[in-house]
Amino acid sequence: MSASDPSPILSNLFPIYVSTQLLATILCFFQILSNDVIICSYPKSGFHWIWEVVTMLLNNTSVISKELPAKYVLEAGTIKNVQQSPQPRVLGSHLYYEELPVSIREKKCKIINVIRDPRAVAVSSFHFFTKIKESKWKGTWAGYLNLFLNGKVLFNGWFQHTQLWERVRQNNPDNPIHVLSYEDAKKNPFYEFKRLSQFLQLDVKDSTIMTIAENTNFSQIKTSKKAIAEHRLGSVFVGNTYPLYRKGTEDDWKSHFTLQQNAEFEQIYKDRMQNNKMQLKSIVTPGSLDTGCVETTRYESKFNLSNRMFKTFVADGDLAGSVTVKEYEGRYFPPDMPDIPSHLKRLQSFDADASDVIICAYPKSGFHWIWDVVTMLINNTSRISKELPGKYSLELGVRKMEQIPPPRVLGSHLYYEELPASIRQKKCKIINVIRDPRAVAVSSYHFFTKIKESKWNGTWAGYLNLFLNGKVLFNDWFTYTQLWERVRQNNPSNPTHVLFYEDAIQNPFNEFKRLARFLQLDVKDYMIRTIAEQTKFSICNLSKRRLLDTIRLQEACLRAINILYIGKVQRMTGNLYLYYNKMLNLNRFTKKGCSITNCSSNLLSTRQ
Numbered sequence: 001m002s003a004s005d006p007s008p009i010l011s012n013l014f015p016i017y018v019s020t021q022l023l024a025t026i027l028c029f030f031q032i033l034s035n036d037v038i039i040c041s042y043p044k045s046g047f048h049w050i051w052e053v054v055t056m057l058l059n060n061t062s063v064i065s066k067e068l069p070a071k072y073v074l075e076a077g078t079i080k081n082v083q084q085s086p087q088p089r090v091l092g093s094h095l096y097y098e099e100l101p102v103s104i105r106e107k108k109c110k111i112i113n114v115i116r117d118p119r120a121v122a123v124s125s126f127h128f129f130t131k132i133k134e135s136k137w138k139g140t141w142a143g144y145l146n147l148f149l150n151g152k153v154l155f156n157g158w159f160q161h162t163q164l165w166e167r168v169r170q171n172n173p174d175n176p177i178h179v180l181s182y183e184d185a186k187k188n189p190f191y192e193f194k195r196l197s198q199f200l201q202l203d204v205k206d207s208t209i210m211t212i213a214e215n216t217n218f219s220q221i222k223t224s225k226k227a228i229a230e231h232r233l234g235s236v237f238v239g240n241t242y243p244l245y246r247k248g249t250e251d252d253w254k255s256h257f258t259l260q261q262n263a264e265f266e267q268i269y270k271d272r273m274q275n276n277k278m279q280l281k282s283i284v285t286p287g288s289l290d291t292g293c294v295e296t297t298r299y300e301s302k303f304n305l306s307n308r309m310f311k312t313f314v315a316d317g318d319l320a321g322s323v324t325v326k327e328y329e330g331r332y333f334p335p336d337m338p339d340i341p342s343h344l345k346r347l348q349s350f351d352a353d354a355s356d357v358i359i360c361a362y363p364k365s366g367f368h369w370i371w372d373v374v375t376m377l378i379n380n381t382s383r384i385s386k387e388l389p390g391k392y393s394l395e396l397g398v399r400k401m402e403q404i405p406p407p408r409v410l411g412s413h414l415y416y417e418e419l420p421a422s423i424r425q426k427k428c429k430i431i432n433v434i435r436d437p438r439a440v441a442v443s444s445y446h447f448f449t450k451i452k453e454s455k456w457n458g459t460w461a462g463y464l465n466l467f468l469n470g471k472v473l474f475n476d477w478f479t480y481t482q483l484w485e486r487v488r489q490n491n492p493s494n495p496t497h498v499l500f501y502e503d504a505i506q507n508p509f510n511e512f513k514r515l516a517r518f519l520q521l522d523v524k525d526y527m528i529r530t531i532a533e534q535t536k537f538s539i540c541n542l543s544k545r546r547l548l549d550t551i552r553l554q555e556a557c558l559r560a561i562n563i564l565y566i567g568k569v570q571r572m573t574g575n576l577y578l579y580y581n582k583m584l585n586l587n588r589f590t591k592k593g594c595s596i597t598n599c600s601s602n603l604l605s606t607r608q
Contacts, residue, residue, distance in 0.1 A: 189216070433500075
């Protein structure tokens with residue numbers, strides 16, 4: 001990384017508008033109130049966003065404040081402005097803990113420590129610097145990144161700031177400090193804001209928190225604040241345009257970092273943060289080049305179900321790169337599944353009705369989508385059900401399902417022989433949903449990174465290895481799919497309908513019409529078209545996003561998938577194999593120049 005670029009103008013690594021006299025006054029004389037909330041973060045880590053959220057939570061309102069958060073930054077505002085603000089005050093600072101007013105420590109004020117992926121921080125601060133007139137920054141991104149990594153930017157380096165704040169949390173366990181990950185709040189704002197509310201000891205209804213999450217998304221805040229911000233602060237920036245609200249995305253850094261820069265950055269991160277107990281999840285996402293995690297599967301017979309479903313941070317230890325599952329007789333079940341032996345026994349006593357429809361699919365193959373479609377077809381309506389499909393999953397419990405009047409649309413990820421015997425005896429209609437295993441692998445990887453109890457903190461490559469070897473929930477896709485094909489071959493009198501996820505995406509009307517015929521329903525074509533329209537937006541969006549993730553995989557990784565994949569898929573028989581051949585020939589899921597057909601032929605020629 002080049003160090004030849006010019007440096008931004010700094011004043012002892014503080015912004016040029018911060019006077020040492022102001023800082024001295026803050027440290028010695030500024031009186032903090034016991035109900036003040038202090039948001040402490042490294043610059044460009046989301047302070048303005050979280051200030052809005054906390055202000056709304058404290059006032060139990062979903063209306064965005066008309067104030068500018070910058071006014072409440074201790075080192076940037078004036079004592080008069082902050083001191084006279086109405087209570088409860090939400091203050092902010094980029095200073096170290098020991099530089100904050102002494103009264104904050106004495107009165108044990110609540111502190112929210114916001115942490116953001118340093119790569120995103122670097123990119124955001126680079127764009128910010130280029131817009132500040134007084135910084136006179138005219139260097140390149142590579143030059144700025146070099147300064148950032150060496151702490152030659154505002155408020156010194158991200159690494160030092162983050163390490164010092166972690167030390168504060170360790171050395172002051174009695175001080176109320178809440179850690180909030182910017183990336184987690186972006187992915188699941190409702191959950192993170194609810195945690196914030198609990199930390200602040202506020203009684204805010206879930207409906208209000210949900211509205212706050214909606215009203216504080218990036219576009220809403222940008223629209224609400226941009227005019228007033230440019231009016232008051234625009235003159236400070238190039239073009240009189242306030243640059244604070246730029247993109248507000250989690251992974252914009254990927255469009256700036258080259259592969260070499262990212263590799264260097266991650267090595268520096270490992271070297272400097274190796275003794276830290278907390279590791280940011282985003283450092284080991286598929287976009288990361290990290291390959292140092294131990295890729296194993298952890299089996300646990302006992303567990304403590306956490307009230308918090310989603311992870312924020314994970315400890316850097318023996319769980320890194322592992323998936324937590326429950327093992328029973330060689331089968332891997334979700335960690336939140338009840339006592340497995342008694343549950344499976346109880347499942348066998350479930351009295352299925354002849355009118356019940358069972359959707360059987362490997363996890364992340366489209367069960368939720370098809371459940372909604374089938375429910376709408378059975379009820380001859382185009383309105384999406386308000387029920388959660390997960391409620392009807394057999395392996396999550398059957399007591400409540402027994403109380404639901406038939407016809408019921410049930411679901412399961414189990415093998416055929418593990419289903420209640422009454423389903424086989426009464427010849428219930430079964431819909432077997434099958435999805436491209438590569439899309440399943442990517443989707444389940446993203447799902448695992450969100451589930452707290454899975455304790456997953458590994459890389460995409462590591463998860464793919466587990467997936468291909470069946471060391472994930474409900475074992476491997478290949479065995480599951482082959483066993484279900486055998487069921488169809490050996491039980492021709494049982495009403496089983498195969499639905500391919502990709503076909504339903506491409507032509508939902510035809511596939512849903514086939515579903516209606518299989519279910520022996522008299523549903524008009526216009527109703528089926530409406531159902532297809534009503535149920536397509538979110539699932540198409542999901543499909544494109546996951547497909548994009550797949551296409552972005554490194555070519556070497558794709559080649560490994562294809563070689564392993566073709567070997568296993570060729571062990572299938574009949575229509576399923578023909579379907580996958582058709583799919584691959586159409587090149588619907590393969591990267592140009594690296595198709596499964598090409599890779600397999602190259603492999604064969606090499607072996608010959």
